[in-house]
Amino acid sequence: MKNCLLKWVWVVISSLFFSCNQVEMNICFETDYVVLKIDSTGFLTSIYSKVDNIEYLSDKKSSPLLALYAGNDQVILPVSARQIDEKLMLTYVNGAEAIIEVGEKEEYLTFKLISLTNRGKTDHVVWGPYYTTIREYIGDLLGVVSNERCTIGMVACNDNTNTGLPTDGDMHQMYYRVHTPDPIKYPLPDSLYEGQRLRIGGDGISDVAFTNRKEGHFFFNKGNGAEYIPEYGSYIVMSSRDRRATRDIFFTLIPGFENVNVPKHHRVEAVDEDVLGSSVAFFVCPKEHTLKLYEKVVLEEGLPYITQQGKWVRDPKAACADLAWWGRHDSLISYATQLGVRAVQDEGLGEYYVNPANRWADKMISYGGKQISIAEFTKMTNEAGIAYGLHTLCEFLQPHCSDVSPIPNDSLCMVLKTTITHDLNASQTDICVADTSWLNEWGTWHCNKLNVLKLGKELLTYEGVTTTRPYTLKGVKRGAYNTVAQTHKAGEVIAKLQMNCYNGFVPDMNLQDDYADYYARLLVDGGMDYVDFDGQESFMYQGHGYYSMKRFYRNLFEKFHTYGGNELRVMGSGIMYGNWLYMGNGNIGGGNNMFNPVTNSFGIQGKDERNGNVNNFICPTFGIQNFQSEWDEQVIENLQSKAVAWNATYMLGLSENAVEKCLDKERVFKAFRVWEDARRADIFSKELKEEMKAQENRYHLERINDHTWTLYTVDISGEHVNPRTLIN
Template sequence: MKKINGRCWRLTAGITICTLLTFNKQAHAQDITLGTRYSSVTINKNGFITSIRDKQTNREYNPKGLSSPLLVLEKNGKNVFPARARFQGNQLKLNFPNGAIAMLKVNQEQEYLRFELLSLSPRNNTDNIIWGPYKTNISKTIGEILSVVRDDNFAIGILALNDNTTSGPPCNGDMYQSCYIIHSPDPVKYPLPADLKEGQRFRIGGDGINDVAFYSHPEEYYRYMNGNGASLEPEYGSSIVLHSRDRKKPYTIFYPHFNDFPGIKSPRHMELTPVDVDYIGSAIAFYACPDSLGLKTIEQVVKKEGLPYITRNGKWVKDPSNYQIDIAWWGPHDSLVSYASQLGLKAVQDEGLGEYYTNPANRWGDKHVTLNQQKRPVSDLTALTNKEGIAYGLHTLTEFVQPFSSDVHPVPNQGLCTVLKTHITNSIGANDTLIQVADTSYLNEFGGWDDNKVNVLRIGNELIRYKGVTTVKPYTLTGVERGALKTNGAAHSSGEELAKLQVNCYGGFIPGITLQDEYAAYYASLLHDGGMNYIDFDGFESFTYQGHGQYSFKRFLRGMFDHLEKMGVPYLRVMGSCVFEGNWHYMSVCNVGGGNNMFDPVNNKWGIEGKDVRYSFNGSYFPSTFGIQNLQPGWDVQVIENLQCKSVAWDATYMLGLSQEAVEKRADKQAIFKAFRTWENARSAGVFESALKKEMQEERNRYHLEQLDNNTWKLYPVALDGSLGTPMILKRGKKTS
């Protein structure tokens, strides 16, 4: 793990801005062209982008006849666009029709353009500033997580350079609403039926009870959208957008804006807790480059701007050469290190210990490893794994707070996330159930987004369950249960604050935006003391409950990594249940889901969830996944080769599910391990070229791989009857037939 610095305020590298600007004699009132080594961007006198041009091919990527505002002001859902733009040195002055003036600092780096908002005056109660949306004529690949759009030749994207600049346009809770859109990845191979059209939107299926419920369309032209940082625009191509919010202001939003399940009757109101964060200082990197250089360009931005830059073995975890297979482990741990070493794998997620919930009063709970038939502390196992360079970690439930954790009883933490706050209007004794409130304050909106009917109020140090509230004065709570969740009933005075707690989908609670800072420190301490350098943040979406969207992810993860750095933890492998713009920088893998819902290695077929995740992740330069693939009794060596082959072909990660019991029952254990390790060695050696990978992706194509020495492999095509065809020789650095 490299040091995570704050924002980096750099002057233009290598060449001054004046030499790269092009304009005529009246510089302040004319079009201005900015440049990088790959592209040029023209901004007109009104502050709109009118050209995005590839310098090498001279191809124009701005849609003909259209333009995009460089910066937009937003208040109460209404946008104010710039009216005039003037350069003053390396600063750009934008005038808006409402009288506001925005001062931007502009830097032209070799790989990207850097824009930063220095000031806005008068603010006119502006809620958000919006970078874009920037229109492009690219439509093939929509990277909605990372605000990037791509075709076979070129990529155009914007990257947030500080934590309060986040993906997408302003919306409720600063989170997208998951959906399907119609978008064929290959109109020739996957033509749309007559009743569908490009860009058409559909709600996601199911009820959200499990992963599979989110994914319901096997057709390749149904594209699951995991974000709104980039959007398909059938009329002209696509658009990309970021925004930054004034979080010092209170807002009332609808929660949730995301998870658009048909079973959700209506969203709930939520009053956001303000935090001391503003949009002044918001900064972005705008890059336009050959797609083959897209990820490397992002890496340069990350390094130059002091963004989180996580490395392992001296390489960025986003580098495809760092993609690796992990182990999902169940049962006793005696053979764990041996199996991992034989397979050549360096990361283990312990699924057998069950889901870990944070509980400050009893942080380890019943989590113990089993060695030599004895229960031992986790640190006893990590003392063994760390010696072998094997990252080991727990499967956590992130910020989901159990109803009976020490943050809930006997005294509820004042920092638990709230939906609303009002006050009682009558004094009550410890056992009174007649409680009157100042206003209904949405108290009749039940439960959380999954409508779980959990309704809990906090008055002082007491938790109260209730069912609803009357709608005429005096507003009176109904179905009251005093001293809920093992808290003590107490007397309360008229005027005392009453807060409704935010509940999670498991019927528990959530830390508020400031309490989660303590959770970041808690997790860092847990990992350090357990000797762990791997964590699976299942329930990663728990950071959305506070209503601050991607900012909440960034705040928590930056805090946790800062604590780990101070503790001397050199590396942390992060996995989670979902990839968002807020956690993209920190995550190594996202091996969500499992089994044939993700990928069927017997028949080499993608499942519905696997297909949807693949399109979304790959579009934003993140590895797709096969999820957890448990070693099945019916699998033979060829199935293991299929699994490894397709993983290499698609640059997909996964977790191989193992236990001592499952492995030791197999008579072919050594053959299974040998076949797996052969592919793993070849993957590490980088012997598979892109053309070969594309061939290997085809479902019908199966292969057998043999290792001749440390630098040479022999790849055989395998016919349906199991016979081997003519081999291809693969070598480090080159390929020969």
């Protein structure tokens, strides 16, 4: 270990007629890119970047290496730190002692909590916040901050360590924040101020309307791992929670609305996860090296390493176009092969909901004039090198699911429990409960329409509860959702169920583990190497936030490989910290609201996704771009060239009907394929991609041979000019 102990003497002149010298010690750790110093009280004193020889630690706010929290708000800070071999011992104001194992690697540092004694009421450990002077690019999702030269960030090295300060729900909320990367070049209007938070758009229900602010200084919040606060600077932060006891939270993902998505109480179930073992990798590196370093941490620290066509899932070189398919499937393989596309999401089959009693949901493939099974069809797609999959609603358990009806599973997610105070026959509706708890809250945070209770193997609905004894449920309907009304004994547990936004139900953490296995078997048995997990709110409903998401995806991939699967391409309703290591793309939204290939312009949602993704080292997306029969060669070249420029993913929406109506089909398909092959060959330089981002720039690409292409600029008259030879 590089153990540079820097000493200096400082003199304090006392007003009490004496002076003294005190020796202060800095504990110093060093990588190829940073010198990190920690003082004898456990606080950072320097983040010195070797990349550009700049001190980046803010002096306006102190930065503890590791803080303890009781609840979400009571901070317990360190008061001393000393180094013992390759470990640090931190002592806290409450008498707690933490031992941290330190690893000095060439390009990053690791810190792992291996012991915490006298912990008292410690509910969380928090790495940071570490305050920096960087203000330009805030990677709120990933826990990184960047300027044009370097990136400062952390990587969570275990599933129970995640971005953010302690908060109810253990994840971010959706809102707009005001931020300008350069206040001189891009000043804010007088009506706004840096860091201001604003409600998202629309009615809180339609996600198409969530994005409604077109100006570039409005950023759609994607996470809680980094933030810019003008008074102090930016910060990065990770935390880990003791999940071994139940806790009460008051949460909504979508704040700011009066009648929908209002926060609701939830008693979160306990799971066997503690703060011990919490581990992070801290790094500073050249900005252009960020993803390479992150990939190195993933490999060396044993994190899930997911690949797409042999490339790491977050490598921009893995970014590509997929297909979204509608209608009969006779031409699907032919079209995909002509276009050079390797993955297809079947939109035309409709949304898939889990149901153990009918796991294929009666979905059949229309092929060759008959209906065939998914497994029969994927035998053909897999032979052609095309991954095929369904558009699922993840863990949304709708009323027809056999885990809901006719016999509800005991592992449906609950938001509260109480007991009935008297025996019930099968027809009684005057039900008294031991306490009102939060029974008078209408619905749950994402479903304001339904109050559903589970009593034994029976589901009931109700409309409220009296506020004086005997506490009696109002408006009770027995035997709801085709369950059977039964007799019950006094003292039986009655529980209010968590609801999803489609008026269905949610698994608890144990049943969620079962569904990871369910999906792994479904995919392998169906020959599917692709899946779209829409409705990832289903990972938030249990109250464990990003931990819940990580746990599901880890189980899914492990089981998928155990059952014989190879590479799995995952699409979903948004890339978040809990799935950042797993998801191949987040092709949400679509059409002109995302990107218009006719005008080469981003819509509002496209702007928000692009800016947020770029700050968090995620490839942008154009969503679903539905093929239009009137498109010509230039429109498809616009789409493909801008995807190359931004390293963007998207799905090209196809159907036989739309394609065969296109009079220019062959030229359009050929142009698409030329760009797709050139992109895969990685012939476009960083400088060329920057040029190609400009909205007014249009291009035409021709293949000369398997290693050589000619790129033309298309002038205002449509002429191909300025030929450039590109070679891989």
